[in-house]
Amino acid sequence: MTSPLTCPRCNSTEIIFHNYARKACGAIGTTAGAASGIASTLGGAEIGATIGFIAGPPGAFVGGIAGALMGALLGGAAGCITGVAVGSTIDAKVLDNCECKSCGHKFTE
Ligand SMILES: [Zn+2]
Known part of the structure; x- marks a missing residue:
């Protein structure tokens, strides 16, 4: 945000940014990114499961969940930035x- 921004009508510097x-786009992007992250990281889940498999079936389960979660987090973060x-x-x-x-004057930047 680059203030000082002044009101074009009264030259006040008391400006609110909505x-x-x-x-809205940040929230939508986060959701969409997380969803596509989960979808695209079913591959990541498989890798996690494969690595976890060395530690036995419980390890494969935990590894799979961790892989999918990682994908959702990364996808969500990327989607949020884009959004x-x-x-x-x-805006x-x-x-x-x-x-x-x-x-009370409303205007664009
Ligand atoms: Zn004003």
């Missing part, structure tokens, strides 16, 4: 992301 799209980037662009270009606390 970041609606940023938050936030997309949302930030929408900046499309929505009235900024609101002046002094006069």
Whole structure:
């Protein structure tokens, strides 16, 4: 966030950033990324299971879960970053992301 940003109507520097799209897209991206992470890391789960198999059946189970979880976390993080980037662009270009606390004027950055 680059303040000082000033209100185009009253020149106040008391500006609120809403970041609606940023938050929404971040959440959507995290969910989508986690889902695709789980799907694409069924391979990772297999690797985990294979490594865990050395430690016996319980090891294979734990290894498989760990592999799938890792995929979900990584996918979710990647999706979140993508979603936030997309949302930030929408906020900046499309929505009235900024609101002046002094006069209530809404405007884009
Ligand atoms: Zn203002």
